[in-house]
Amino acid sequence: MSKRIRILGFDIETRKVGFHIGGKFNPDGCEPIAIAWSWNGKQVFCRQLTVDMPEDMLRDFVAAYDTADMVTGHYIRKFDLPIINGALMEHGLDPLSAKMTCDTKNDLITKAGWSSSQENLAEMYELLEDKYHMNDTRWREATRLTPNGVAHTRIRVVNDVKQQWALRKALLELGYLASPTVWRP
Amino acid sequence: MTTRRTDFEQARANALKTVRAAVRLKHSIAADEELNRLLPEFEKQFTKSFQNGVLQSPVDIKKVLGV
Numbered sequence: 001m002s003k004r005i006r007i008l009g010f011d012i013e014t015r016k017v018g019f020h021i022g023g024k025f026n027p028d029g030c031e032p033i034a035i036a037w038s039w040n041g042k043q044v045f046c047r048q049l050t051v052d053m054p055e056d057m058l059r060d061f062v063a064a065y066d067t068a069d070m071v072t073g074h075y076i077r078k079f080d081l082p083i084i085n086g087a088l089m090e091h092g093l094d095p096l097s098a099k100m101t102c103d104t105k106n107d108l109i110t111k112a113g114w115s116s117s118q119e120n121l122a123e124m125y126e127l128l129e130d131k132y133h134m135n136d137t138r139w140r141e142a143t144r145l146t147p148n149g150v151a152h153t154r155i156r157v158v159n160d161v162k163q164q165w166a167l168r169k170a171l172l173e174l175g176y177l178a179s180p181t182v183w184r185p
Numbered sequence: 186m187t188t189r190r191t192d193f194e195q196a197r198a199n200a201l202k203t204v205r206a207a208v209r210l211k212h213s214i215a216a217d218e219e220l221n222r223l224l225p226e227f228e229k230q231f232t233k234s235f236q237n238g239v240l241q242s243p244v245d246i247k248k249v250l251g252v
Binding site: 001002003004005006007069070102172177179180 | 228232233234235236237238239240241242244245
């Protein structure tokens, strides 16, 4: 019997924390301020700082992550997953387990000549789902966790999850995605 | 205690060994050719199915391959 597998799409928004880049050790500190996820690209769950405690935001995401057979997102293997893992470790929680991943940036078949940002790919393939644009002022509000900033972040992260889901579907139909691979923390 | 083979026995053993090796090689080459033909297509189908949320069972796999 074939088995239905559970695919979880997700995205995070982050802010810089810790030392300012430029010091001797040049650390690039950052932490998640919002995590959103979806099982179908339509209904999106979101947890974010000020609305949720950091530990609750992380735990709720991990609960979904642990029941997924595969996770998908844009640049997740080199950005989102390691950052979530770092946040889990900072809060003394269990790290993420190894997971099959479909990364719509890193699993694109070899190409050159244009940007593989989610925004650009969505535009190129004329997806209906829009990316919520964040200019510098909005980012400053978002990272300072002002009420306006929190609202901007929520729209941004939720829209990104929906758009990435649609993007993955489009890329699969075109045959532009390589085989999924396991991410190991 | 070891028993030495006669020249005839040794020649026969060598000939049988050569035939056995030749037949195995023939089938092994044929198997490699079939695998090289089948596996990429099968892997493509398996991955496509997985990406669309279905993990194919070994029984389905045998059906796909007609074995």
